[in-house]
Amino acid sequence: MKKILIIEDEDFLRDILKRYLEKEGYNVIEAASGEIGLEKFYNDNYALVLLDVMLPGIQGWDVCKEIKRTSNTPIIMLTARTEEEDEIKGLQLGVEDYIAKPFKPKILMARINSLIKRNQLTPLEKIGELEIDKENYKVIKNGKELNLGNKGFALLMYFILNKDLVLTREKILNNIWPMDFEVDERVVDTQIKLLRKKIGEGYIKTIRGVGYKFQEGK
Known part of the structure:
Protein backbone atom coordinates (compact mmCIF):
# COMPACT_ATOMS: atom_id res chain seq x y z
CA MET A 1 0.00 0.00 0.00
CA GLN A 120 5.97 5.30 -11.74
CA LEU A 121 6.99 5.55 -15.39
CA THR A 122 10.42 4.18 -16.15
CA PRO A 123 13.04 6.99 -16.43
CA LEU A 124 13.28 6.51 -20.21
CA GLU A 125 10.33 5.13 -22.13
CA LYS A 126 10.02 4.66 -25.87
CA ILE A 127 6.63 4.95 -27.54
CA GLY A 128 6.60 4.86 -31.30
CA GLU A 129 9.12 7.45 -32.49
CA LEU A 130 9.07 9.20 -29.11
CA GLU A 131 11.58 8.78 -26.29
CA ILE A 132 10.26 10.14 -22.98
CA ASP A 133 12.81 11.12 -20.34
CA LYS A 134 10.56 11.49 -17.30
CA GLU A 135 13.26 12.54 -14.86
CA ASN A 136 14.44 15.44 -17.03
CA TYR A 137 11.03 16.33 -18.53
CA LYS A 138 12.26 15.77 -22.08
CA VAL A 139 10.69 14.24 -25.16
CA ILE A 140 12.96 13.25 -28.05
CA LYS A 141 11.84 12.36 -31.55
CA ASN A 142 14.30 11.05 -34.15
CA GLY A 143 17.19 12.35 -32.06
CA LYS A 144 15.75 15.87 -31.67
CA GLU A 145 14.37 17.24 -28.41
CA LEU A 146 10.82 18.59 -28.69
CA ASN A 147 9.85 21.81 -26.95
CA LEU A 148 6.47 20.84 -25.49
CA GLY A 149 6.37 23.28 -22.57
CA ASN A 150 5.18 22.32 -19.08
CA LYS A 151 1.52 21.88 -20.03
CA GLY A 152 2.35 19.99 -23.20
CA PHE A 153 4.61 17.57 -21.32
CA ALA A 154 2.05 17.05 -18.53
CA LEU A 155 -0.66 16.42 -21.13
CA LEU A 156 1.47 13.86 -22.97
CA MET A 157 2.27 12.05 -19.70
CA TYR A 158 -1.41 11.95 -18.80
CA PHE A 159 -2.25 10.40 -22.16
CA ILE A 160 0.55 7.83 -21.87
CA LEU A 161 -0.54 6.79 -18.38
CA ASN A 162 -4.09 6.32 -19.67
CA LYS A 163 -3.14 4.76 -22.99
CA ASP A 164 -6.02 3.23 -24.98
CA LEU A 165 -8.58 4.80 -22.61
CA VAL A 166 -11.02 7.42 -23.85
CA LEU A 167 -10.48 10.65 -21.90
CA THR A 168 -13.17 13.31 -21.83
CA ARG A 169 -12.26 16.98 -22.05
CA GLU A 170 -13.52 17.41 -18.48
CA LYS A 171 -11.13 14.75 -17.17
CA ILE A 172 -8.22 16.35 -19.00
CA LEU A 173 -9.09 19.79 -17.60
CA ASN A 174 -9.28 18.46 -14.03
CA ASN A 175 -5.91 16.74 -14.25
CA ILE A 176 -3.81 19.20 -16.24
CA TRP A 177 -5.02 22.72 -15.46
CA PRO A 178 -4.80 24.26 -11.96
CA MET A 179 -8.09 24.19 -10.09
CA ASP A 180 -8.01 27.92 -9.42
CA PHE A 181 -7.59 28.82 -13.10
CA GLU A 182 -10.82 29.25 -15.05
CA VAL A 183 -10.58 27.60 -18.46
CA ASP A 184 -13.11 25.96 -20.75
CA GLU A 185 -12.93 22.83 -22.85
CA ARG A 186 -11.75 24.71 -25.95
CA VAL A 187 -8.37 25.10 -24.22
CA VAL A 188 -8.03 21.31 -24.26
CA ASP A 189 -8.67 21.18 -28.00
CA THR A 190 -6.14 23.95 -28.63
CA GLN A 191 -3.43 22.31 -26.49
CA ILE A 192 -3.98 18.94 -28.14
CA LYS A 193 -3.75 20.53 -31.58
CA LEU A 194 -0.37 22.02 -30.61
CA LEU A 195 0.80 18.73 -29.08
CA ARG A 196 -0.15 16.78 -32.21
CA LYS A 197 1.79 19.23 -34.36
CA LYS A 198 4.93 18.63 -32.27
CA ILE A 199 4.83 14.87 -31.68
CA GLY A 200 3.23 13.96 -35.01
CA GLU A 201 -0.07 12.52 -36.13
CA GLY A 202 -1.23 9.05 -35.17
CA TYR A 203 -0.75 9.23 -31.40
CA ILE A 204 -3.82 11.15 -30.23
CA LYS A 205 -7.11 10.00 -31.73
CA THR A 206 -10.26 12.11 -31.55
CA ILE A 207 -13.32 10.24 -30.33
CA ARG A 208 -16.12 12.30 -31.81
CA GLY A 209 -18.54 13.68 -29.24
CA VAL A 210 -16.58 12.24 -26.31
CA GLY A 211 -12.92 13.21 -26.13
CA TYR A 212 -9.53 11.75 -27.01
CA LYS A 213 -7.57 8.50 -26.83
CA PHE A 214 -3.80 7.93 -26.94
CA GLN A 215 -2.31 5.11 -29.00
CA GLU A 216 1.26 4.13 -29.83
CA GLY A 217 1.31 5.50 -33.34
CA LYS A 218 0.06 4.88 -36.83
Missing part, protein backbone atom coordinates in the same frame (compact mmCIF):
# COMPACT_ATOMS: atom_id res chain seq x y z
CA LYS A 2 1.47 3.35 -1.06
CA LYS A 3 2.07 5.91 1.68
CA ILE A 4 1.29 9.61 1.48
CA LEU A 5 2.59 12.13 4.00
CA ILE A 6 0.33 15.09 4.84
CA ILE A 7 2.14 18.05 6.43
CA GLU A 8 -0.68 20.43 7.36
CA ASP A 9 -1.38 22.29 10.61
CA GLU A 10 -5.16 22.62 10.13
CA ASP A 11 -6.66 19.59 11.91
CA PHE A 12 -9.99 19.78 10.05
CA LEU A 13 -8.40 19.89 6.59
CA ARG A 14 -5.89 17.20 7.48
CA ASP A 15 -8.72 14.91 8.60
CA ILE A 16 -10.68 15.49 5.36
CA LEU A 17 -7.63 14.75 3.23
CA LYS A 18 -6.88 11.61 5.22
CA ARG A 19 -10.38 10.24 4.80
CA TYR A 20 -10.40 10.81 1.03
CA LEU A 21 -6.93 9.34 0.59
CA GLU A 22 -7.78 6.24 2.63
CA LYS A 23 -10.85 5.69 0.45
CA GLU A 24 -8.47 5.68 -2.53
CA GLY A 25 -6.45 2.95 -0.86
CA TYR A 26 -3.49 4.98 0.43
CA ASN A 27 -1.78 4.63 3.79
CA VAL A 28 -1.74 8.14 5.27
CA ILE A 29 0.81 9.54 7.72
CA GLU A 30 0.11 12.93 9.30
CA ALA A 31 2.24 15.78 10.61
CA ALA A 32 1.05 19.11 12.04
CA SER A 33 4.35 20.98 11.68
CA GLY A 34 7.37 21.19 9.41
CA GLU A 35 9.69 19.69 12.03
CA ILE A 36 7.48 16.66 12.61
CA GLY A 37 6.90 16.34 8.87
CA LEU A 38 10.62 16.13 8.10
CA GLU A 39 11.17 13.64 10.91
CA LYS A 40 8.45 11.36 9.57
CA PHE A 41 9.63 11.82 5.99
CA TYR A 42 13.13 10.57 6.81
CA ASN A 43 11.78 7.61 8.76
CA ASP A 44 9.82 6.09 5.88
CA ASN A 45 9.29 5.98 2.10
CA TYR A 46 6.42 7.91 0.53
CA ALA A 47 4.77 7.97 -2.88
CA LEU A 48 3.87 11.66 -2.44
CA VAL A 49 3.90 14.55 0.04
CA LEU A 50 1.02 17.01 0.52
CA LEU A 51 2.69 20.09 1.99
CA ASP A 52 1.11 23.26 3.36
CA VAL A 53 3.02 26.50 2.71
CA MET A 54 2.16 28.25 5.99
CA LEU A 55 3.28 26.03 8.87
CA PRO A 56 4.27 26.68 12.49
CA GLY A 57 8.03 26.53 12.98
CA ILE A 58 9.75 25.47 9.77
CA GLN A 59 7.83 26.91 6.82
CA GLY A 60 6.62 24.83 3.91
CA TRP A 61 9.17 26.33 1.51
CA ASP A 62 12.04 25.20 3.73
CA VAL A 63 10.52 21.74 4.18
CA CYS A 64 10.23 21.51 0.40
CA LYS A 65 13.88 22.53 -0.11
CA GLU A 66 15.05 19.89 2.36
CA ILE A 67 12.97 17.11 0.81
CA LYS A 68 14.04 17.98 -2.74
CA ARG A 69 17.69 18.18 -1.65
CA THR A 70 17.76 14.45 -0.93
CA SER A 71 14.75 12.94 -2.69
CA ASN A 72 12.72 12.85 -5.92
CA THR A 73 9.48 12.25 -3.99
CA PRO A 74 6.73 14.32 -5.69
CA ILE A 75 5.31 17.23 -3.68
CA ILE A 76 1.98 19.02 -3.99
CA MET A 77 1.96 22.38 -2.19
CA LEU A 78 -1.30 23.47 -0.54
CA THR A 79 -1.76 27.16 0.14
CA ALA A 80 -4.30 29.87 0.86
CA ARG A 81 -2.03 32.32 -0.98
CA THR A 82 -2.70 32.83 -4.69
CA GLU A 83 0.10 35.20 -5.69
CA GLU A 84 1.81 34.29 -8.95
CA GLU A 85 5.22 34.76 -7.32
CA ASP A 86 4.45 31.96 -4.84
CA GLU A 87 3.52 29.55 -7.62
CA ILE A 88 6.70 30.42 -9.52
CA LYS A 89 8.75 29.90 -6.36
CA GLY A 90 7.22 26.48 -5.84
CA LEU A 91 7.95 25.41 -9.41
CA GLN A 92 11.53 26.65 -9.11
CA LEU A 93 11.97 24.48 -6.01
CA GLY A 94 10.86 21.45 -7.99
CA VAL A 95 7.29 21.18 -6.73
CA GLU A 96 5.20 18.97 -9.01
CA ASP A 97 1.94 20.82 -8.36
CA TYR A 98 0.72 23.94 -6.52
CA ILE A 99 -2.92 24.08 -5.43
CA ALA A 100 -4.76 27.00 -3.87
CA LYS A 101 -7.27 26.61 -1.03
CA PRO A 102 -10.17 26.07 -1.02
CA PHE A 103 -10.18 23.13 -3.42
CA LYS A 104 -12.47 20.24 -4.28
CA PRO A 105 -11.16 17.06 -2.58
CA LYS A 106 -12.33 14.77 -5.39
CA ILE A 107 -10.42 16.78 -7.98
CA LEU A 108 -7.36 16.83 -5.74
CA MET A 109 -7.55 13.03 -5.47
CA ALA A 110 -7.60 12.76 -9.26
CA ARG A 111 -4.50 14.93 -9.51
CA ILE A 112 -2.74 12.90 -6.80
CA ASN A 113 -3.52 9.61 -8.55
CA SER A 114 -2.31 11.00 -11.88
CA LEU A 115 0.93 12.33 -10.38
CA ILE A 116 1.74 9.06 -8.61
CA LYS A 117 1.09 7.08 -11.78
CA ARG A 118 3.28 9.48 -13.77
CA ASN A 119 6.08 9.07 -11.25
Whole structure:
Protein backbone atom coordinates (compact mmCIF):
# COMPACT_ATOMS: atom_id res chain seq x y z
CA MET A 1 0.00 0.00 0.00
CA LYS A 2 1.47 3.35 -1.06
CA LYS A 3 2.07 5.91 1.68
CA ILE A 4 1.29 9.61 1.48
CA LEU A 5 2.59 12.13 4.00
CA ILE A 6 0.33 15.09 4.84
CA ILE A 7 2.14 18.05 6.43
CA GLU A 8 -0.68 20.43 7.36
CA ASP A 9 -1.38 22.29 10.61
CA GLU A 10 -5.16 22.62 10.13
CA ASP A 11 -6.66 19.59 11.91
CA PHE A 12 -9.99 19.78 10.05
CA LEU A 13 -8.40 19.89 6.59
CA ARG A 14 -5.89 17.20 7.48
CA ASP A 15 -8.72 14.91 8.60
CA ILE A 16 -10.68 15.49 5.36
CA LEU A 17 -7.63 14.75 3.23
CA LYS A 18 -6.88 11.61 5.22
CA ARG A 19 -10.38 10.24 4.80
CA TYR A 20 -10.40 10.81 1.03
CA LEU A 21 -6.93 9.34 0.59
CA GLU A 22 -7.78 6.24 2.63
CA LYS A 23 -10.85 5.69 0.45
CA GLU A 24 -8.47 5.68 -2.53
CA GLY A 25 -6.45 2.95 -0.86
CA TYR A 26 -3.49 4.98 0.43
CA ASN A 27 -1.78 4.63 3.79
CA VAL A 28 -1.74 8.14 5.27
CA ILE A 29 0.81 9.54 7.72
CA GLU A 30 0.11 12.93 9.30
CA ALA A 31 2.24 15.78 10.61
CA ALA A 32 1.05 19.11 12.04
CA SER A 33 4.35 20.98 11.68
CA GLY A 34 7.37 21.19 9.41
CA GLU A 35 9.69 19.69 12.03
CA ILE A 36 7.48 16.66 12.61
CA GLY A 37 6.90 16.34 8.87
CA LEU A 38 10.62 16.13 8.10
CA GLU A 39 11.17 13.64 10.91
CA LYS A 40 8.45 11.36 9.57
CA PHE A 41 9.63 11.82 5.99
CA TYR A 42 13.13 10.57 6.81
CA ASN A 43 11.78 7.61 8.76
CA ASP A 44 9.82 6.09 5.88
CA ASN A 45 9.29 5.98 2.10
CA TYR A 46 6.42 7.91 0.53
CA ALA A 47 4.77 7.97 -2.88
CA LEU A 48 3.87 11.66 -2.44
CA VAL A 49 3.90 14.55 0.04
CA LEU A 50 1.02 17.01 0.52
CA LEU A 51 2.69 20.09 1.99
CA ASP A 52 1.11 23.26 3.36
CA VAL A 53 3.02 26.50 2.71
CA MET A 54 2.16 28.25 5.99
CA LEU A 55 3.28 26.03 8.87
CA PRO A 56 4.27 26.68 12.49
CA GLY A 57 8.03 26.53 12.98
CA ILE A 58 9.75 25.47 9.77
CA GLN A 59 7.83 26.91 6.82
CA GLY A 60 6.62 24.83 3.91
CA TRP A 61 9.17 26.33 1.51
CA ASP A 62 12.04 25.20 3.73
CA VAL A 63 10.52 21.74 4.18
CA CYS A 64 10.23 21.51 0.40
CA LYS A 65 13.88 22.53 -0.11
CA GLU A 66 15.05 19.89 2.36
CA ILE A 67 12.97 17.11 0.81
CA LYS A 68 14.04 17.98 -2.74
CA ARG A 69 17.69 18.18 -1.65
CA THR A 70 17.76 14.45 -0.93
CA SER A 71 14.75 12.94 -2.69
CA ASN A 72 12.72 12.85 -5.92
CA THR A 73 9.48 12.25 -3.99
CA PRO A 74 6.73 14.32 -5.69
CA ILE A 75 5.31 17.23 -3.68
CA ILE A 76 1.98 19.02 -3.99
CA MET A 77 1.96 22.38 -2.19
CA LEU A 78 -1.30 23.47 -0.54
CA THR A 79 -1.76 27.16 0.14
CA ALA A 80 -4.30 29.87 0.86
CA ARG A 81 -2.03 32.32 -0.98
CA THR A 82 -2.70 32.83 -4.69
CA GLU A 83 0.10 35.20 -5.69
CA GLU A 84 1.81 34.29 -8.95
CA GLU A 85 5.22 34.76 -7.32
CA ASP A 86 4.45 31.96 -4.84
CA GLU A 87 3.52 29.55 -7.62
CA ILE A 88 6.70 30.42 -9.52
CA LYS A 89 8.75 29.90 -6.36
CA GLY A 90 7.22 26.48 -5.84
CA LEU A 91 7.95 25.41 -9.41
CA GLN A 92 11.53 26.65 -9.11
CA LEU A 93 11.97 24.48 -6.01
CA GLY A 94 10.86 21.45 -7.99
CA VAL A 95 7.29 21.18 -6.73
CA GLU A 96 5.20 18.97 -9.01
CA ASP A 97 1.94 20.82 -8.36
CA TYR A 98 0.72 23.94 -6.52
CA ILE A 99 -2.92 24.08 -5.43
CA ALA A 100 -4.76 27.00 -3.87
CA LYS A 101 -7.27 26.61 -1.03
CA PRO A 102 -10.17 26.07 -1.02
CA PHE A 103 -10.18 23.13 -3.42
CA LYS A 104 -12.47 20.24 -4.28
CA PRO A 105 -11.16 17.06 -2.58
CA LYS A 106 -12.33 14.77 -5.39
CA ILE A 107 -10.42 16.78 -7.98
CA LEU A 108 -7.36 16.83 -5.74
CA MET A 109 -7.55 13.03 -5.47
CA ALA A 110 -7.60 12.76 -9.26
CA ARG A 111 -4.50 14.93 -9.51
CA ILE A 112 -2.74 12.90 -6.80
CA ASN A 113 -3.52 9.61 -8.55
CA SER A 114 -2.31 11.00 -11.88
CA LEU A 115 0.93 12.33 -10.38
CA ILE A 116 1.74 9.06 -8.61
CA LYS A 117 1.09 7.08 -11.78
CA ARG A 118 3.28 9.48 -13.77
CA ASN A 119 6.08 9.07 -11.25
CA GLN A 120 5.97 5.30 -11.74
CA LEU A 121 6.99 5.55 -15.39
CA THR A 122 10.42 4.18 -16.15
CA PRO A 123 13.04 6.99 -16.43
CA LEU A 124 13.28 6.51 -20.21
CA GLU A 125 10.33 5.13 -22.13
CA LYS A 126 10.02 4.66 -25.87
CA ILE A 127 6.63 4.95 -27.54
CA GLY A 128 6.60 4.86 -31.30
CA GLU A 129 9.12 7.45 -32.49
CA LEU A 130 9.07 9.20 -29.11
CA GLU A 131 11.58 8.78 -26.29
CA ILE A 132 10.26 10.14 -22.98
CA ASP A 133 12.81 11.12 -20.34
CA LYS A 134 10.56 11.49 -17.30
CA GLU A 135 13.26 12.54 -14.86
CA ASN A 136 14.44 15.44 -17.03
CA TYR A 137 11.03 16.33 -18.53
CA LYS A 138 12.26 15.77 -22.08
CA VAL A 139 10.69 14.24 -25.16
CA ILE A 140 12.96 13.25 -28.05
CA LYS A 141 11.84 12.36 -31.55
CA ASN A 142 14.30 11.05 -34.15
CA GLY A 143 17.19 12.35 -32.06
CA LYS A 144 15.75 15.87 -31.67
CA GLU A 145 14.37 17.24 -28.41
CA LEU A 146 10.82 18.59 -28.69
CA ASN A 147 9.85 21.81 -26.95
CA LEU A 148 6.47 20.84 -25.49
CA GLY A 149 6.37 23.28 -22.57
CA ASN A 150 5.18 22.32 -19.08
CA LYS A 151 1.52 21.88 -20.03
CA GLY A 152 2.35 19.99 -23.20
CA PHE A 153 4.61 17.57 -21.32
CA ALA A 154 2.05 17.05 -18.53
CA LEU A 155 -0.66 16.42 -21.13
CA LEU A 156 1.47 13.86 -22.97
CA MET A 157 2.27 12.05 -19.70
CA TYR A 158 -1.41 11.95 -18.80
CA PHE A 159 -2.25 10.40 -22.16
CA ILE A 160 0.55 7.83 -21.87
CA LEU A 161 -0.54 6.79 -18.38
CA ASN A 162 -4.09 6.32 -19.67
CA LYS A 163 -3.14 4.76 -22.99
CA ASP A 164 -6.02 3.23 -24.98
CA LEU A 165 -8.58 4.80 -22.61
CA VAL A 166 -11.02 7.42 -23.85
CA LEU A 167 -10.48 10.65 -21.90
CA THR A 168 -13.17 13.31 -21.83
CA ARG A 169 -12.26 16.98 -22.05
CA GLU A 170 -13.52 17.41 -18.48
CA LYS A 171 -11.13 14.75 -17.17
CA ILE A 172 -8.22 16.35 -19.00
CA LEU A 173 -9.09 19.79 -17.60
CA ASN A 174 -9.28 18.46 -14.03
CA ASN A 175 -5.91 16.74 -14.25
CA ILE A 176 -3.81 19.20 -16.24
CA TRP A 177 -5.02 22.72 -15.46
CA PRO A 178 -4.80 24.26 -11.96
CA MET A 179 -8.09 24.19 -10.09
CA ASP A 180 -8.01 27.92 -9.42
CA PHE A 181 -7.59 28.82 -13.10
CA GLU A 182 -10.82 29.25 -15.05
CA VAL A 183 -10.58 27.60 -18.46
CA ASP A 184 -13.11 25.96 -20.75
CA GLU A 185 -12.93 22.83 -22.85
CA ARG A 186 -11.75 24.71 -25.95
CA VAL A 187 -8.37 25.10 -24.22
CA VAL A 188 -8.03 21.31 -24.26
CA ASP A 189 -8.67 21.18 -28.00
CA THR A 190 -6.14 23.95 -28.63
CA GLN A 191 -3.43 22.31 -26.49
CA ILE A 192 -3.98 18.94 -28.14
CA LYS A 193 -3.75 20.53 -31.58
CA LEU A 194 -0.37 22.02 -30.61
CA LEU A 195 0.80 18.73 -29.08
CA ARG A 196 -0.15 16.78 -32.21
CA LYS A 197 1.79 19.23 -34.36
CA LYS A 198 4.93 18.63 -32.27
CA ILE A 199 4.83 14.87 -31.68
CA GLY A 200 3.23 13.96 -35.01
CA GLU A 201 -0.07 12.52 -36.13
CA GLY A 202 -1.23 9.05 -35.17
CA TYR A 203 -0.75 9.23 -31.40
CA ILE A 204 -3.82 11.15 -30.23
CA LYS A 205 -7.11 10.00 -31.73
CA THR A 206 -10.26 12.11 -31.55
CA ILE A 207 -13.32 10.24 -30.33
CA ARG A 208 -16.12 12.30 -31.81
CA GLY A 209 -18.54 13.68 -29.24
CA VAL A 210 -16.58 12.24 -26.31
CA GLY A 211 -12.92 13.21 -26.13
CA TYR A 212 -9.53 11.75 -27.01
CA LYS A 213 -7.57 8.50 -26.83
CA PHE A 214 -3.80 7.93 -26.94
CA GLN A 215 -2.31 5.11 -29.00
CA GLU A 216 1.26 4.13 -29.83
CA GLY A 217 1.31 5.50 -33.34
CA LYS A 218 0.06 4.88 -36.83
